Amino acid sequence: MKVLVTGGAGYVGSFTVRRLLNAGHEVVVVDNLTTGRREAVGACRLHVVDIRDLSAMGAVFEGFRPDAVIHFAALKSSEESLRDISTYFDVNVTGTQNLLAVCARTGVRRFVFSSSCAVYGTPQICPVDESAPARPESPYGETKYLCERMIASYAQATGMRYANLRYFNAAGAADDASLGEHAGPGATQLLPVAVRATLGLPPSLTLRIFGDDYPTPDGTALRDYIHVEDLARAHLQALERLDGEDRCGPVNLGRGHPVSVRELIDVLSDVSGKNPEVVVAPRRPGDPGLSWADPGLALRRFGWSAERDLHHIVRTAWDWHTRVPASLE
Template identity: 60%
Template sequence: MRVLVTGGAGYVGSFTVRELCAAGHEVLVVDNLSTGRRAAVGDVPLIVADIRDEAALGQAFGGFKPEAVIHLAGLKSSEESLSQLRTYFEVNVTGTLHVLNESAGHGVEFFVFSSSCAVYGTPHICPVDEQAALRPENPYGETKHISERLIEWYARTTGMRYVNLRYFNAAGAAGDASLGEFAVERSRQLVPMTMRAALGIVPEVQVYGDDYPTPDGTALRDFVHVVDLARAHIASMKALAQGQRAGCINVGQGTPVSVAQLIAEIGKASGREVPMRVVGRRPGDPGLSWADNTLAKEQIGWSPEFGLPDIVATAWAWHSGDPATLR
């Protein structure tokens, strides 16, 4: 199948491109390289363009004539979205609208979107399933919620079939350390922040709150290995091609891991305890969020293969092998 991948030079995107190529698909990446890297796509064709640029998108779609689109391009920081509202809505919502318009205009049959568990906000019940109320607690989560709704309407009116994959926290790297995350300096995600402290790039990792109603007081999260996540896109496309109308699907490991537990595991991998300091809760951060991934198993035949030890070991090998990945 011809698959156009927006954001394919980024962290999750580059693994998805790799899995698509391995499955025999023809791939074109569209990425503005704002956080992504040309090297991450290898020799896969790449058009450097912004999804806010309708004319450039039109050219990419017109030339490649994709049958499927995997739309990952976007901004992803909950915290940053609170201060950069306009940019987040422009890139994540207007950008998605443009990608949808081009998809509809060029007869794209299958659409897979990088949504987020941020659409749930703080779930009342964990593990959270797809029927839970959608109550985003930050503009980032709202942009994903709105994008999901846009996709649903385009699908209803064009016959395009879609999967909105609600990712939990992507983590880990390739088993041979050939590909992984390039964390931008401003990244405040837990794995890069802990890696920086473990490698002595920063003195300590800050823990946002230890007064949550959890066993060790730190927040509970769901970390899903990036290779598993990438494979969820391939599974989605396969299910859609077989006639499935899949809708919104959680992609998480399904097991809660506390922030303190993750830091301790990275400490073990690095051979020394990672210094940490508890600071106040971060606005827009849910205390508890992990996935019920039953629907993914049922609808797209996906279940995670990797657990926390694989995530920590591969991420450590990747970042310690090249600390420039933590910029």
């Protein structure tokens, strides 16, 4: 299958590109390299193009004529989106609209979208399944939900098969430390931030926990951490099994196991043999206190379930960041 991957030089995108190539698919990557890295796609064809550039996107599609698209390209910080709403809507929504327009014009038949559990906000019931109402609590979550709705509308009009993959907290790295997440000093993702604090790297030598007054066993927020390799495999399985209308729609991707902030820090301490200095800060706007998945639909629809546990996630992240110090620069 000829597959075009937007954002394929980014974190989850690059792992998915590697899996697609290993499965024998012909792959082209579109990435503006704002956060993506050229070396992450290896020898795969890369077009350095912004998805907001409709003309350039059209030229890429006309030259490649993909059968399918996997769409990762987006801005992805809930916290940042509160400070820069217009840019988030421009990149995430306008960019996706451009992409869908080109897909419709060139006859793309399969579309897999990198959505987010942020569409749920703070779920009323956990584990949360796909029938729960969308109540995003940040502009980022709102953009993802708007994109889901646009994709469904285009699919209805064109007959395109699609999957909106709502994944939870991506983390971890390749077992051999050949690929992983690049998270610089401004990163907000808990695990690389915790690794940075554990190694005593600036800008902060302490690890901040945002809120310890949530209604959870230890007072810290609960999340569903999923290994990036499991996520990449889910994209491949979804793509290859989008052969019926009943398989279209939103699908959760998570382990279905809630993990508190303090639990994650404890596992990192076990893996690293070090204890970061921890301080408690006020809750962060836009962050839900409780969020973990019911991943049952992914198993029923695509035969997918997560295979790697929390210790594996943390160990591979620690190995990656300590073997590749530039990943934290």
